[in-house]
Amino acid sequence: MQALPRILAAMALALAPASVAWADPSPAGHDHAGHDHAVEVAYGRPGDPAKGGRVVQVVMKETDSGMAFAPERIEVAKGEQVQFVLRNGGELDHELVIGTVEANRVHAEAMASHPNMAREDPNAKRLGPKTSGVLRWQFTQAGTFEYACLIPGHREAGMVGTVVVK
Structure with missing residues (x-):
């Protein structure tokens, strides 16, 4: 039941009015509002909707001990495009943000x-409760990256996963 206060705080934040626009600070913490979102970053580039790609289903949910993604780890080949088919099975908004650990840390801060920032980033998808969506991403560099829910309190409650690109 330790997660309950975090979940209740996240619910209160989710119900607060949105008032701030957001531009993703990654890579390296700079604001790329107005930049071409097709630009490649360390963890890859936006996927091409015309090219399909391997489907990876990811469920976002609250659990008895916090919050989670299922699966918590995926492996992909360098250059592979992935279609993340996302389903929010929970009662709260959740998101999946692909990045480096550092980029996601900066973004989370x-x-x-500004917990209710409205934003559209090619490496992120936010879903309301009981909804689904698709996020396409091509992993162009080998390495270990992450996907996380950066809504305040969610990452800390366990909503983080690993992408290993070989």
Whole structure:
């Protein structure tokens, strides 16, 4: 039941009015509002909707001990495009943000100050409760990256996963 206060705080934040627009600070913490979102970053580039790609289903949910993604780890080949078919099976908004650990840390800190930021980033998808969506991403560099829910309190409650690109 330790997760209950975090879940209740996240619910209160989710119900607060949205008032701030957001531009993703990644890569390296800079604001790329107005930049071409097709630009490649360390963890890849937006997927091409015309090319399909391997389907990876990811469920976002609250659990008895916190919050989680299922699966918590995926492996992909360098250059592979993935269609993340996302389903929010929970009662709260959740999101999946692909990035480096550092980029997601910086982004999470910004969201803590502005929890209801409205934004559209090619490496992220936010879903309301009991909804689904698709996020396409091509992993162009080998390495270990992550996907996380950066809504305040969610990452801390366990909503983080690993992408290993070989």
